[in-house]
Each structure stands twice: as C-alpha cells, then as structure tokens.
Amino acid sequence: NAGVTQTPKFQVLKTGQSMTLQCAQDMNHEYMSWYRQDPGMGLRLIHYSVGAGITDQGEVPNGYNVSRSTTEDFPLRLLSAAPSQTSVYFCASRPTWTGVGEQYFGPGTRLTVT
Amino acid sequence: DAKTTQPPSMDCAEGRAANLPCNHSTISGNEYVYWYRQIHSQGPQYIIHGLKNNETNEMASLIITEDRKSSTLILPHATLRDTAVYYCIVRGSKNSGGSNYKLTFGKGTLLTVNP
Numbered sequence: 001n002a003g004v005t006q007t008p009k010f011q012v013l014k015t016g017q018s019m020t021l022q023c024a025q026d027m028n029h030e031y032m033s034w035y036r037q038d039p040g041m042g043l044r045l046i047h048y049s050v051g052a053g054i055t056d057q058g059e060v061p062n063g064y065n066v067s068r069s070t071t072e073d074f075p076l077r078l079l080s081a082a083p084s085q086t087s088v089y090f091c092a093s094r095p096t097w098t099g100v101g102e103q104y105f106g107p108g109t110r111l112t113v114t
Numbered sequence: 115d116a117k118t119t120q121p122p123s124m125d126c127a128e129g130r131a132a133n134l135p136c137n138h139s140t141i142s143g144n145e146y147v148y149w150y151r152q153i154h155s156q157g158p159q160y161i162i163h164g165l166k167n168n169e170t171n172e173m174a175s176l177i178i179t180e181d182r183k184s185s186t187l188i189l190p191h192a193t194l195r196d197t198a199v200y201y202c203i204v205r206g207s208k209n210s211g212g213s214n215y216k217l218t219f220g221k222g223t224l225l226t227v228n229p
Contacts, residue, residue, distance in 0.1 A: 004157075035219075042201065042219035043158065058216070090157050097215055098208035100146060105157030 001026050004106035006091050012112045013081040021076040021109050023091030031097045032074040036087040043090060049074055050097040081113045118202045123224045132189040134223055136202030139183040145206045145214060147178060149187045151198040192227045199224050
C-alpha cells in the first residue's frame with residue numbers, strides 16, 4: 001500500500017489564484033480529513049468526510065472547498081488564495097469515522113501565497 | 115471535548131527513558147487517549163492509544179492513571195531519532211459510547227533527545 005499520498009509537495013500561488021491540493025489513499029478508508037499547520041502550532045482541522053458523498057466542516061473551513069466523489073480521493077480546493085492560507089497542509093485517513101485506532105497522515109503540501 | 119495539557123518542551127539523554135506527561139482531567143469515560151508524534155514537519159505518526167489499561171507496543175508504553183485524568187507516554191530507550199513534537203489527544207469511539215470522533219491537536223511537547 002502507498003498509504004496516504006499528497007500532491008504537489010510544494011506550491012507557490014499569487015493572491016487570488018485558485019488551486020486544488022490532491023489527496024488519495026489506497027486503504028479503503030471511509031474517513032478522510034484535511035488539516036493545516038502554521039508555524040509553531042498544532043494541526044487544525046479544515047474539512048472532513050465520513051464517506052463518499054459526505055463532507056463536513058472542521059475548525060477552520062473558510063476559503064476552502066472539498067468534495068468526496070470516490071472513497072480513494074479527497075481534494076481540497078482553494079477558491080481565491082490569500083496570504084493567510086500560507087501553511088502546510090496534511091491529509092489524513094482512518095478506517096472509519098467512529099472506530100478506534102490509528103489515523104494515517106500524508107507527507108504534506110507546503111503552500112506559499114504571495 | 116476533553117482538552118489536554120502538556121509541557122511545551124522536555125529534554126532527555128540518549129539511551130535513557132523519556133517520560134512525557136499529559137493531563138486530561140475532563141476526559142469522559144468513553145474517550146480514548148491517543149499519542150502521535152511529528153518529526154520535523156513530516157506528517158504526524160501514530161504511536162499508541164489506550165482507554166483504561168496500560169498499553170505497550172514496539173514503540174512505547176502508555177500509562178493511564180486509575181482516575182484517567184492523566185497519562186504518561188514512555189519511550190524506554192530514547193534515540194536521537196525520537197526528537198519530535200509529541201501530541202496527546204483524547205477521542206471517542208462508537209464502541210465505547212463516545213461521540214467526540216475528531217482528532218484535535220494541541221501544541222504538544224517538543225522532546226529533544228541529546229547525545
């Protein structure tokens with residue numbers, strides 16, 4: 001298994017541009033989520049999905065959209081990038097929303113908005 | 115949601131045991147204690163979890179007090195590669211009757227293992 005993969009690894013955007021951060025997992029996990037991590041901070045939950053077709057907002061959802069058309073993929077869309085969205089973005093998955101056990105994280109996407 | 119309190123930083127000598135404390139005095143009876151670590155901006159890595167009993171795996175041991183208000187993660191023989199930020203998190207599960215399913219991160223403890 002490749003686990004949780006994220007692309008791209010690095011991205012630089014200009015203010016106002018849009019882009020999609022890709023996340024995929026090959027473990028047939030129901031639950032997937034996106035976090036952002038700012039310098040010196042813990043991870044903050046942006047959006048999450050408990051299964052294909054079901055998404056919900058986390059702690060800091062503004063400026064981001066998600067959709068979950070397949071079990072494997074959970075892309076994060078930045079609609080109009082702002083410097084405040086400069087951060088490291090982590091995608092994560094685990095077998096189920098309600099179950100016990102490990103949550104797997106991707107390697108991260110480092111985004112800079114100028 | 116139960117909150118956790120951890121010291122911001124700790125030091126440990128290489129080869130010695132590292133004992134990382136966590137306070138979760140508002141934990142509910144159906145919430146698990148999870149530990150993750152993050153090595154230098156990599157994605158967080160799961161270490162261990164427990165409900166009431168002490169747990170041990172190949173990476174660490176988790177000691178939970180009888181009243182469940184605090185826990186300690188023990189790395190028995192710390193190496194330089196264990197230098198990381200360690201996060202203590204409480205989360206529920208359906209099989210334990212919990213309803214808090216989100217994995218919410220605080221600032222964690224930066225453990226520095228010194229040669």
